Every structure is written in C-alpha cells, then in structure tokens.
Amino acid sequence: MAHIESGGSGRRTSLELNLVPFIDLMSVLITFLLITAVWTQVSMIQIGSSLYSKKSGDQSVPLTPDMDKVVRVDIRQDGYFVTIGRDQKLIARQGEAFDTVALKEMLDQAKLLFPDKLDAMVAMDDLLAFDHLITGMDIMLKSGFPKISVASGGI
Amino acid sequence: MAIYAPGEKFRNHRLLSRKKGKREVTALLSLTAMVDMFTVLVIFLLQNYNTEGLVVNIPKDLILPKAEVIKELKPSIIVTVSASGVLIDDRPITEKVEAIKAQKDWMIQSLFVEAQKSLAEAKLKADKEGVLKDVRTALKPEEMAEQQVLEPWKKITVQADKETDFLTVKKILFTLTEAGAGEINFAVLQRPQDKK
Numbered sequence: 483m484a485h486i487e488s489g490g491s492g493r494r495t496s497l498e499l500n501l502v503p504f505i506d507l508m509s510v511l512i513t514f515l516l517i518t519a520v521w522t523q524v525s526m527i528q529i530g531s532s533l534y535s536k537k538s539g540d541q542s543v544p545l546t547p548d549m550d551k552v553v554r555v556d557i558r559q560d561g562y563f564v565t566i567g568r569d570q571k572l573i574a575r576q577g578e579a580f581d582t583v584a585l586k587e588m589l590d591q592a593k594l595l596f597p598d599k600l601d602a603m604v605a606m607d608d609l610l611a612f613d614h615l616i617t618g619m620d621i622m623l624k625s626g627f628p629k630i631s632v633a634s635g636g637i
Numbered sequence: 638m639a640i641y642a643p644g645e646k647f648r649n650h651r652l653l654s655r656k657k658g659k660r661e662v663t664a665l666l667s668l669t670a671m672v673d674m675f676t677v678l679v680i681f682l683l684q685n686y687n688t689e690g691l692v693v694n695i696p697k698d699l700i701l702p703k704a705e706v707i708k709e710l711k712p713s714i715i716v717t718v719s720a721s722g723v724l725i726d727d728r729p730i731t732e733k734v735e736a737i738k739a740q741k742d743w744m745i746q747s748l749f750v751e752a753q754k755s756l757a758e759a760k761l762k763a764d765k766e767g768v769l770k771d772v773r774t775a776l777k778p779e780e781m782a783e784q785q786v787l788e789p790w791k792k793i794t795v796q797a798d799k800e801t802d803f804l805t806v807k808k809i810l811f812t813l814t815e816a817g818a819g820e821i822n823f824a825v826l827q828r829p830q831d832k833k
Contacts, residue, residue, distance in 0.1 A: 508675040515682035525707035526822040606803045613799035616702035623706035
C-alpha cells in the first residue's frame with residue numbers, strides 16, 4: 483500500500499492508497515491481453531488478374547490504361563529478364579541472390595515512361611522457389627503496378 | 638507496501654500501535670516500480686491489440702515468404718502447401734507434394750474434388766448470409782449485378798512454403814481455377830518497409 487506519513491513534532495497524519503485492487507486489475511488485464519495477442523500477422527499479396535482464370539464466354543478482361551505497353555519480368559535461373567515496351571534487359575544474378583535493387587530501378591523507370599499503366603506480367607522458371615516470385619511481385623507492387631498477372635506458360 | 642508479521646493488526650504502525658517497550662520493525666516493499674511496469678505493459682498490449690484480421694493455422698514446417706506491399710487477409714478458402722502435404726481448409730488431400738511435382742498432368746484430382754466441395758460450402762454459407770442483403774437490394778438490379786460479378790465466396794488464399802518449387806504452385810493454381818476459384822491471393826508475412 484502506498485503510504486504517506488507526515489512526521490515531525492506536530493500532529494501526525496497518514497494517507498494510505500490501497501493499490502491491491504489496481505494491481506489485481508492490471509494482472510488480469512495483462513494475462514488476457516497476452517493470451518489473446520496475435521504475434522505473427524499473416525497478410526496477403528494480391529494478384530490483380532491471373533492468367534489461370536477460366537475464360538468463359540461472357541467474361542471480359544477489364545481494361546486498364548496503357549495495356550498495349552508491355553511490362554514483364556521473367557524470373558530465370560540466370561536473373562531477372564525485364565521487358566519494358568520494346569526494350570529487353572537481363573539483370574544478372576549476383577551469386578545466389580537476385581539483384582532486387584536493379585529490378586526496382588528498372589521498374590521505377592518503366593513507371594516514369596508509362597505513369598498510367600497499372601498492369602504488369604510476371605513469369606518464373608518452374609524449378610525456382612516460390613519465394614522469388616513473391617519478391618518479384620512485391621517489387622512490382624512497390625513500383626506502382628498493382629495489377630499483376632502471373633504467366634503460367636513458362637518462360 | 639509494508640509487510641507486517643502475523644498477529645495483532647497495526648501493531649507495528651506508528652500511529653495505531655500501542656506503545657510497548659520492544660523495538661519496532663517495519664519492512665517496506667516499494668510497489669511503484671511494479672505498477673509502472675504494469676502500466677507500460679498494458680499500454681503496449683492495448684496498442685498492439687488486433688480486433689480485425691483472420692486467424693489461420695500455419696503448420697510448423699511452413700515458412701511463409703515475406704513482402705512489404707501487403708493487404709489484410711480476408712475470409713476465404715485456405716490452401717496450404719508445405720513439405721508435409723497439401724491441405725484445403727485444414728483437410729489433407731491424398732497426393733503428396735513429391736507426387737504432385739512428379740506428375741505430368743497439371744490437374745490434381747483429389748484437390749480438385751476437395752476444392753469443389755469447399756467452394757460449394759462457401760457458396761451455401763454466402764447465400765445464407767446474403768438473404769437479407771438480397772432482399773434489401775432486390776429493388777436495385779445494378780447492385781445485384783455487381784454482387785454476382787464479384788462472388789466473394791470464390792476467393793482462395795494460397796499459403797505456400799517459400800521453398801516450394803513454382804511448378805507445384807502452378808499445378809495447384811491451375812487445379813483451383815479449374816474447380817471454379819475466382820480471386821487467388823498468396824499469404825505472406827509482413828516485412829518492415831525500407832526507410833527512404
């Protein structure tokens with residue numbers, strides 16, 4: 483209990499603040515919050531449009547600006563093969579790691595060239611790990627291409 | 638907090654004790670630090686308290702890839718792909734991951750059947766929940782048409798291990814789409830964004 487006491491030769495007064503209920507409440511609250519806390523938050527990365535979708539007769543492909551301009555990233559064993567319009571460039575792999583910084587720079591340049599363009603395409607070698615696809619898609623999203631199609635036909 | 642020896646109450650208190658010839662002993666335990674710590678802990682936990690979101694089961698052998706540009710996970714059918722097997726809404730399918738990788742045909746039969754089952758269940762659930770909504774929007778055909786196009790019950794979230802080969806993922810995506818899946822999303826863990 484918090485205890486305030488005035489000493490001295492005069493009249494003695496003692497003020498006691500009972501902290502026990504407060505500590506009880508805190509303990510219960512902390513226990514509840516610790517039990518219900520979510521420590522790993524799973525989120526999702528969205529595919530804007532997928533090439534896997536069944537093409538039914540009445541289904542039309544939603545039009546986006548500058549759809550005729552190609553922005554495509556092929557994730558290959560030797561690196562990123564980027565196609566922007568008619569230009570093609572290979573960003574070679576540096577040892578085991580892919581050069582994500584160079585890819586980001588290239589996609590940023592593509593965004594400057596086609597500022598209204600929202601769609602882009604990504605394809606990946608069958609033997610590469612799924613993690614590389616997510617990294618590639620993440621960079622494309624960061625560069626401002628939210629409608630990503632995943633090509634199923636291979637590279 | 639003062640700790641008193643068992644026995645007569647307030648016998649060690651200066652004001653209330655009766656004067657005795659014996660020595661007075663008072664042990665004081667300071668609670669201030671503990672109360673401070675509790676307060677900080679409660680504030681931290683309340684700030685991180687998440688009232689939204691979706692709880693998904695992640696198998697122990699599954700390591701999700703990380704991404705920076707993410708969206709909040711929405712209720713959907715969950716397909717889990719890990720080294721131990723493929724699950725759809727926590728129900729395992731008969732084919733093993735190695736078998737899926739090795740097979741030439743892109744269609745995974747048991748996954749196809751289970752996916753159709755899950756989609757039918759999701760549609761039934763959405764129909765039940767949507768009855769009142771449909772009544773409200775019955776007089777507005779435009780909104781009804783929009784709802785039919787969106788079909789939120791067709792959403793599927795694929796949570797695949799980051800080391801899974803892309804061919805296996807492609808076969809799974811192909812099978813899900815053939816079963817009638819609509820929007821497909823990939824489950825990821827959030828990576829803190831670069832400070833630039």
